[in-house]
C-alpha cells in the first residue's frame with residue numbers, strides 16, 4: 001500500500017500533507033524536492049509531515065507540524081501551513097472542530113477551526129528586530145526586519161508591487177540574515193488594508209505567506225508608531241486578516257483540502273533515502 005497524502009492550500013500557498021502517525025517516514029531533502037516539483041512530483045510550496053508530539057518530541061499530546069520548504073530546507077514556522085494542517089487534522093478525525101493546539105518548531109500554536117472552514121491561528125509575538133534593505137533590479141528597498149518564529153524583511157514601498165520582478169531572490173544583508181530571509185514588498189492600499197507580494201526563503205515567489213502577512217502588519221504598525229492594531233492583507237492568492245496585540249498576534253484565513261491519494265511505492269523508492 002502506497003504512502004497516503006493530502007494536497008491542500010491556504011490562500012494558494014500549497015502543501016503536500018504526509019500523515020506519519022508512527023514517525024517512520026524517511027522524509028529526506030531529495031524526497032521533499034521531488035514531491036514539491038510541479039513537473040516530476042505532485043507540486044507544492046512545501047511539505048507538512050503530520051507526526052504525534054510524543055513521537056517527534058518524546059512527550060506531549062496532539063500533533064506536530066514538521067514543515068519543509070520546497071527546496072528541502074526546514075523552517076521554524078508556516079502560517080498558511082498550520083491552517084491547512086489544522087483543517088487536515090479535523091478532516092481526518094484526529095482533532096475536533098473548534099480550538100486545539102498544533103506543535104511547531106517555533107512553539108505551540110493554538111488554532112480555532114471555524115464552521116465556515118476558515119482557521120484562526122495564534123501566531124505568537126511578531127518582534128521587530130531592526131532595519132535593513134532588500135535589493136531588486138539594482139534598486140534598494142528599505143525594510144523592517146520582523147521575527148515571527150521565522151525571519152522576514154518587510155519593505156513598504158510606493159512602487160506598485162505588481163510591477164516588481166520576483167523571479168530572482170532579492171539581495172539581502174548576509175550578516176543580518178545569515179540563514180536567509182523571507183522578503184515582503186508591501187503597498188498601503190487603505191486604512192487597515194495592505195497588499196503584499198513575497199519571495200520566500202527556500203521556495204521563491206509564492207502566492208501567499210502567512211507568517212509574512214503577520215510580519216507586514218507588525219512592520220506597518222511599527223512605522224506608524226503603533227504597537228497594536230489590525231489589518232487585512234491582500235496577497236495574490238486571496239486575503240487574510242491579521243491582529244497584532246501586546247506580545248501576541250493572530251492570523252485568520254481559509255484552509256482548503258483539495259485532494260487525497262497514495263504515492264506510488266516505486267516512485268518513492270526510486271528517490272532513495
Ligand SMILES: N[C@@H](CCC[C@H](N)C(=O)O)C(=O)O
Nearest residue numbers: 075078079080150209210211
Ligand atoms: N509559507 C509560509 C512560510 C514558510 C517558511 C518560509 N519559507 C521560511 O523559510 O521561513 C507561511 O505561510 O508562513
